[in-house]
Amino acid sequence: MRKRLWRLRSNPLRRHDDIVEAWIVLVVGAVILVGGTLAGFVTSHAADEEFSAQRTERHSVRAVLLTDTPSPTAGVGSRDLIKAKVRWTTADGTGRTVSALVDTGQKAGSKVVVWLDSAGNSTIEPPSSKETTLESAVLGLTAALAFAGLAFGTGAAARYRLDRRRIDSWGTEWDLVGPSWGRKTG
Numbered sequence: 001m002r003k004r005l006w007r008l009r010s011n012p013l014r015r016h017d018d019i020v021e022a023w024i025v026l027v028v029g030a031v032i033l034v035g036g037t038l039a040g041f042v043t044s045h046a047a048d049e050e051f052s053a054q055r056t057e058r059h060s061v062r063a064v065l066l067t068d069t070p071s072p073t074a075g076v077g078s079r080d081l082i083k084a085k086v087r088w089t090t091a092d093g094t095g096r097t098v099s100a101l102v103d104t105g106q107k108a109g110s111k112v113v114v115w116l117d118s119a120g121n122s123t124i125e126p127p128s129s130k131e132t133t134l135e136s137a138v139l140g141l142t143a144a145l146a147f148a149g150l151a152f153g154t155g156a157a158a159r160y161r162l163d164r165r166r167i168d169s170w171g172t173e174w175d176l177v178g179p180s181w182g183r184k185t186g
Contacts, residue, residue: 017162024162028155032148039147044140051132057118058126063088065102065110072104080104081124086114098122
């Protein structure tokens with residue numbers, strides 16, 4: 001039967017390195033649990049705020065395509081965008097012409113939807129709420145796993161150093177005790 005926290009219990013064979021290793025395992029576990037969770041939530045929240053700012057800042061306008069766009073490339077479920085000249089009329093009646101991202105395979109004169117940022121520059125469509133929720137969750141999970149991996153790696157490196165120190169100590173002790181055990185074979 002396995003005993004829990006055996007390294008922290010009183011034992012005449014327990015070495016100082018065993019206690020240090022037990023504390024390393026305990027601290028690394030706590031850091032992974034608390035720090036990984038915190039890193040995940042902070043990253044997810046920051047990504048969600050950034051996506052929300054993009055949705056707030058960007059707006060769409062209806063424009064007229066001035067040039068033909070090439071046919072889409074063969075790709076299942078992909079949406080090809082290309083820069084093309086478009087024209088639209090602003091709220092104050094001024095006509096504007098810019099290069100904007102539009103779908104491929106359209107003829108000049110087609111009505112298109114163009115996305116603009118707050119400065120009036122052409123940009124891509126902001127991600128939808130579902131897309132941002134999924135992407136925020138993936139980014140948060142990635143940050144949590146990266147933090148946990150870093151903490152685990154640091155703990156593993158510390159435990160490796162302890163193991164090397166213990167092995168060196170056993171070698172030194174064997175060099176002292178071994179000759180007194182009598183004749184060596186070989």
